[in-house]
Amino acid sequence: MTRMTSTMRVKWCILRTSIEERLVYRADFAFATLVRFLPIVTQVFLWGAVYDATGPDDTKVINGYTFGDMVAYSLLVMVSRAFSSMPGLTTGIARDIRDGAVKKFLIQPIDLLDYLFWHRVAHKLVYYAVAFFPFVFVFWLCRDYFHAWPDSITFAGGLVSLLLAFVVGFLIESLMGLCAFWFLEVSSLVFVYMMLSYFLSGHMLPLDWLPEPYARGIQMLPFKYLAFVPAGILLGKYDHAQLMIELLQGFLWVIVLFALNRIALSRGLRRYSAYGG
Amino acid sequence: MAIIEVHQLAKHYQVFRKNAGWSASIAGLFHREYNTVRAVKEVSFQIERGEMVAFLGPNGAGKTTTLKLLSGLIYPTSGTATVLGYIPWQRYNAYRKRFALVMGQKNQLWWDLPAQESFILHREIYDIEPVPFQRRLDELTDLLEVRQLIKQPVRELSLGERMRMELIASLLHSPEVLLLDEPTIGLDVVSQRKVQGFLRHYQAEQQMTVLLTSHYMKDVEALCRRAIIINEGEIKHDGPLADIVDRFSSVKQIHLQFAGNEIPVDLERYGKVIDQVPPRVKLEVPRQELPAILAALLDRYAIEDVGVQERPLEDAIAQLFSQKSSDQ
Numbered sequence: 151m152t153r154m155t156s157t158m159r160v161k162w163c164i165l166r167t168s169i170e171e172r173l174v175y176r177a178d179f180a181f182a183t184l185v186r187f188l189p190i191v192t193q194v195f196l197w198g199a200v201y202d203a204t205g206p207d208d209t210k211v212i213n214g215y216t217f218g219d220m221v222a223y224s225l226l227v228m229v230s231r232a233f234s235s236m237p238g239l240t241t242g243i244a245r246d247i248r249d250g251a252v253k254k255f256l257i258q259p260i261d262l263l264d265y266l267f268w269h270r271v272a273h274k275l276v277y278y279a280v281a282f283f284p285f286v287f288v289f290w291l292c293r294d295y296f297h298a299w300p301d302s303i304t305f306a307g308g309l310v311s312l313l314l315a316f317v318v319g320f321l322i323e324s325l326m327g328l329c330a331f332w333f334l335e336v337s338s339l340v341f342v343y344m345m346l347s348y349f350l351s352g353h354m355l356p357l358d359w360l361p362e363p364y365a366r367g368i369q370m371l372p373f374k375y376l377a378f379v380p381a382g383i384l385l386g387k388y389d390h391a392q393l394m395i396e397l398l399q400g401f402l403w404v405i406v407l408f409a410l411n412r413i414a415l416s417r418g419l420r421r422y423s424a425y426g427g
Numbered sequence: 428m429a430i431i432e433v434h435q436l437a438k439h440y441q442v443f444r445k446n447a448g449w450s451a452s453i454a455g456l457f458h459r460e461y462n463t464v465r466a467v468k469e470v471s472f473q474i475e476r477g478e479m480v481a482f483l484g485p486n487g488a489g490k491t492t493t494l495k496l497l498s499g500l501i502y503p504t505s506g507t508a509t510v511l512g513y514i515p516w517q518r519y520n521a522y523r524k525r526f527a528l529v530m531g532q533k534n535q536l537w538w539d540l541p542a543q544e545s546f547i548l549h550r551e552i553y554d555i556e557p558v559p560f561q562r563r564l565d566e567l568t569d570l571l572e573v574r575q576l577i578k579q580p581v582r583e584l585s586l587g588e589r590m591r592m593e594l595i596a597s598l599l600h601s602p603e604v605l606l607l608d609e610p611t612i613g614l615d616v617v618s619q620r621k622v623q624g625f626l627r628h629y630q631a632e633q634q635m636t637v638l639l640t641s642h643y644m645k646d647v648e649a650l651c652r653r654a655i656i657i658n659e660g661e662i663k664h665d666g667p668l669a670d671i672v673d674r675f676s677s678v679k680q681i682h683l684q685f686a687g688n689e690i691p692v693d694l695e696r697y698g699k700v701i702d703q704v705p706p707r708v709k710l711e712v713p714r715q716e717l718p719a720i721l722a723a724l725l726d727r728y729a730i731e732d733v734g735v736q737e738r739p740l741e742d743a744i745a746q747l748f749s750q751k752s753s754d755q
Contacts, residue, residue: 156551156554159551163552167540167548170544171539251534256498256499257523259524259552420502
């Protein structure tokens with residue numbers, strides 16, 4: 151019990167200190183947060199051109215989505231990506247491995263992944279605090295594109311799926327970062343991942359637009375939890391039974407990715423420790 | 428009982444060898460050649476509780492590799508080591524809470540935050556009770572004269588101030604073993620002396636076991652009585668620091684001040700003139716011939732002042748390193 155309390159105190163302290171660190175560069179942070187809303191404007195115009203739409207009530211349907219559905223989907227994907235994207239995580243881990251900063255996690259009684267996780271939670275909390283009102287404003291502007299407020303189970307499932315998006319996003323990107331124990335430089339890996347995840351997460355297009363058997367294959371990967379699943383749940387595209395199955399599969403992916411992270415960290419540290427100098 | 432026991436410890440690692448030129452770079456994509464570097468070659472030593480030992484050697488001698496082995500950062504190729512009864516590379520938290528490694532200028536502090544935020548995080552990581560934590564923090568900040576600075580962002584501190592903060596962060600959990608790798612590297616004389624004075628006082632008070640590497644012989648002379656000298660991965664000397672000069676220096680220095688403003692021109696017959704600012708001269712003479720040469724000088728010249736000194740420690744060590752390297 152005492153040990154658990156102590157462990158929780160460490161996590162809380164990392165979280166608190168990371169929040170304080172995040173608040174140091176206020177202007178840069180606020181600017182970066184607000185600039186992230188710009189792509190949604192271009193996406194709305196892009197889909198408007200694709201649908202040749204004139205307004206929210208445009209009734210042209212492509213693959214089951216009206217123009218309004220696409221705008222709603224894009225907005226919810228933006229929210230999902232705010233949870234699942236981890237700017238700088240992979241490259242930060244690689245940098246720490248290259249320049250030796252990772253040593254402190256070998257010397258001090260602290261776990262690298264635990265530290266990175268709570269550090270990232272802190273970054274996200276500060277981001278949401280700053281971005282909350284801009285998000286509310288954008289959703290209010292686009293309120294006509296949403297048909298109805300989801301029922302309470304769907305809404306709760308949506309919130310869980312957003313947390314899942316965060317954890318899956320963190321575990322995928324930390325796993326890539328840990329690859330630096332072998333490759334040292336992972337910027338190409340990050341570039342490939344960003345391109346693939348843009349497509350495979352449903353950020354570029356809803357995954358149910360894809361033809362079979364590609365759609366089924368892609369839906370078996372964990373990337374859909376980064377954007378497509380949370381957006382689909384909040385749009386009411388899953389009934390309650392499907393929602394539970396999706397969330398359960400997501401948790402299974404979390405377990406798999408967590409195990410892979412642990413293996414990579416353990417073997418990576420062993421490999422790292424094999425060098426001298 | 429020995430706190431640090433090292434037996435036949437060796438560390439070899441492979442380094443990529445690349446020839447110059449872009450054709451070699453392309454060839455390296457398909458086939459790479461590696462050299463095996465024997466950084467530490469089966470070294471053995473013991474350090475007792477409360478000892479402060481200098482670990483000396485030229486660059487690439489194996490000092491830092493040995494410290495990395497003892498702190499559990501790297502695995503050995505062969506041999507054994509225990510620190511406080513633990514095998515370091517097993518990385519038990521129980522061990523990690525009882526030692527500290529300070530690598531000169533390696534930052535364990537949060538760059539953008541005041542140092543006190545890092546100290547509070549250390550308190551939680553090392554599970555230090557608030558009262559002893561505050562007592563130690565007050566003591567350390569007073570001793571290192573940085574109490575007023577702990578609320579200032581680390582990035583705004585000078586190098587010397589940052590180094591002192593690093594020391595505080597490393598000592599807050601009262602480690603029983605402190606591994607110091609170049610703690611005064613890059614510091615000005617004032618900061619060096621502050622760090623030296625602090626380490627001497629704190630080690631004596633806490634009876635910590637300290638293994639110190641430094642290229643500054645002033646650090647070593649100020650802090651350590653025993654020295655282990657390592658070169659090319661092998662231990663060349665393990666014993667009192669004072670013995671190094673006796674053992675490895677075959678000369679002594681005579682400092683002379685002649686009457687009047689001139690110095691004799693034939694002093695080379697007595698020894699090697701290493702410095703002269705009339706009327707003062709420094710002569711280096713063979714150790715065994717010192718009494719005879721001194722008597723001859725005093726007999727022949729009008730000398731106002733005379734002093735005999737050992738050769739500086741760094742000269743003796745430099746000679747030792749160069750001798751051993753050229754012997755290979």
